[in-house]
Amino acid sequence: MTTVINLPPSLDERTFETVLEHLAPIPIDEKVLLDGRHTRWASPYGLTALLTIAQTRAEKPALVSPESEETGSYWARTGFFRHAEELFEMHGSTHRARSSGESDVLLEITPVAKSEDVHEVVGRIQQKSASILVKELNIDAKATMGFAMTLSEACQNIVEHAGRGGWVAVQTYRWQKRLGRRVVVIAVCDAGVGFRQSLESAQGRRMSDRWDDGMALEEAVIRGVSRFRDPGRGQGLAGVRRYIGRWDGKLSVRSGTARIAIVPSWDEDVPLEEKLPPFPGAQMQITIPERITDR
């Protein structure tokens, strides 16, 4: 039996939860078909999380690509179909990449599994991002290095903790509805062991009665706790937090059944959500908004 799950018209971090809600009760060895025919837009998070879903399924899932030429063209520009063809049984229209002025793919969807992949990602983002961050997002030229550092640390989370490969993508676009400004968004998703299991693997670690995915996220993201006993560990996510604080950005991390967020004043998200539909691994989104300068 194949269960059909319709992808929402706008596939982002929030709406992706509806996909997971539908997916949760379906055994992993049962066939699912993700129907994206009516999807008009997808964030880097939406696309990388879709690939991650495929990694969690024992039975290869099917995916119907968007009907919209414009949407399909954008998905093609992100490199999505190249990876999706390996992970999904593909149906629907075949799309080719066409250029567009409204969104810029700073980093195509890139697999991350080992240290060398992080070098590759960091090298590519520095070449491409510097002028866009400065000219379009009014971010200080000095901050572009910090941006690459943030990306590096976010990707290393997969290499160091996930236990299997994941995906990263970076894109800028105008976030008209919520912010009315351009943003640059990093999405890093994996289907690995997740924060709770990673911290549980720490030697001699004692768990409290309340130990769950939410608490594991608080420990790792807010308090910089790591499964390694080395006192130098845990600085990566702390560095990411510092960078988003400096540039009024937003960080959200989902793992298992919980999601934690560092919420800036321009957003109305909640700091911690629990009892979400389960999703293996960790999914991180970092959003840096265009700076408003006094003219």
Place this chain on the structure above:
Amino acid sequence: MINHIDLSTVLRRTVCDLYSDLVTRPTGAAVRDGIEKQLSELGDRSLTVIDFSHVGLLDYSCADEIVAKLLMRYAEASAPRDAYFLFRGVSDSHLDAIETVLERHGLAIVAQAEDGTVVLVGTVDDPERRAWEAMLRMGRAMAGDLAREAEIAPEQVDRVIGALCRRRLAMELDGGYVVVGAVT
């Protein structure tokens, strides 16, 4: 003896000859290993310039593996040799990562600016900073003179000097004390 280590050369030799960024822990650990191999070929006592001039990006993980772990190893009583370090070619973005890891471990380094001036970076308490700055002004300083110049109680000056030397920020030279970097 003053030794010079260009980190970009170590990176290319030990990890990959196409890389110019110091990112990821495995990369940092490999580069630190390369540095230690070079140190092992030097005498029992050495001053090494760690040069970041040709390094692109330095992330927190790599800064922790290279800078913090190197300092911690040579600040221990069981250190393999009496090695001191001067950090050169450190850009603002490198500094961001380095300062963060130094604060995390309560460490400090001596960094040399382009004009040759040296500064302390990291965690240093007030008496240590006063003593280090006085030592820098004086060139080679004796303990008693340093106590007067830095306005440190005579009974405390040995402890402060001992801490600076143990933390690799100053070194004993010909019966007196000099800041690391003053003798290059």
